[in-house]
Amino acid sequence: MTNERYLIASYFVCTALATVLGILVYLFLRRSFGGVADMASGKRLPLILKRLLPCGLLFPSLLGFFSVSYRGCNRTNYEEIVQSRTYLVEKNQEQISSVLLSIIIAVLFWDVVVLLILKYAQNGRNGTQLPQADD
Amino acid sequence: MNLELSAFLTLLVLSLAVPTILFLLLRASLSDLLRHTLKLQAGVTFYLRSFLLVLFLSALSAAIGTSFDLKPGSRFMEYVWKGAEGVSSTLEKTVWFVAAYLVLVTILVATLKVKDDQ
Numbered sequence: 001m002t003n004e005r006y007l008i009a010s011y012f013v014c015t016a017l018a019t020v021l022g023i024l025v026y027l028f029l030r031r032s033f034g035g036v037a038d039m040a041s042g043k044r045l046p047l048i049l050k051r052l053l054p055c056g057l058l059f060p061s062l063l064g065f066f067s068v069s070y071r072g073c074n075r076t077n078y079e080e081i082v083q084s085r086t087y088l089v090e091k092n093q094e095q096i097s098s099v100l101l102s103i104i105i106a107v108l109f110w111d112v113v114v115l116l117i118l119k120y121a122q123n124g125r126n127g128t129q130l131p132q133a134d135d
Numbered sequence: 136m137n138l139e140l141s142a143f144l145t146l147l148v149l150s151l152a153v154p155t156i157l158f159l160l161l162r163a164s165l166s167d168l169l170r171h172t173l174k175l176q177a178g179v180t181f182y183l184r185s186f187l188l189v190l191f192l193s194a195l196s197a198a199i200g201t202s203f204d205l206k207p208g209s210r211f212m213e214y215v216w217k218g219a220e221g222v223s224s225t226l227e228k229t230v231w232f233v234a235a236y237l238v239l240v241t242i243l244v245a246t247l248k249v250k251d252d253q
Binding site for chain 1: 142163173175176177178180181184187188192195196197199200201202204221232235236239242243246247
């Protein structure tokens, strides 16, 4: 396999991998997140949150992948990039590493969202349970 | 199997051992703490699963990002040093993300428990 063919194949394989990873993490968290989202006030907010979760995991995953550039200080044009197989493999490793990092950041972001949902759900619960102050 | 692949696989196994040990050590007590604080099973499952993801993805991210691009004919110990660099990077990333997760859980406990205690 020539380096150019390797570059094309590995690029699309890594894109697919980033997509699959994003979807897998979504499937892993979907049900428990749905249970928490149902605690959010209103009828539409839980639905919006549940629909945003797949985007909120898939987009960061793809962002991590696309953020890695093949052009560097020593390799500015296409011929220089496809010259070395080691360089191409290194870039693939960098892409996967960046995808995983982006997913972690997204998961931590959704942790904060869940925290806020629980906080406001608790405030609502306590607000309705508080005894009325006597005048 | 060539030396580069062996070194990479060893690094991968070591990198997966770290989050596995951490998760097994912390799972029960973290689960108890979350159950006591959240009182919602879905919330407990969500935070435990996100902890698992944070641990494993951070370790894997560091391990996969390590490149064994040594010159042909490199000695055995050069691969060991490169592997050690990878383990160091894995531990560093794991520590940072676990710290971020712990800060988050501390905020969670602090904000949700105050109201309950009242």
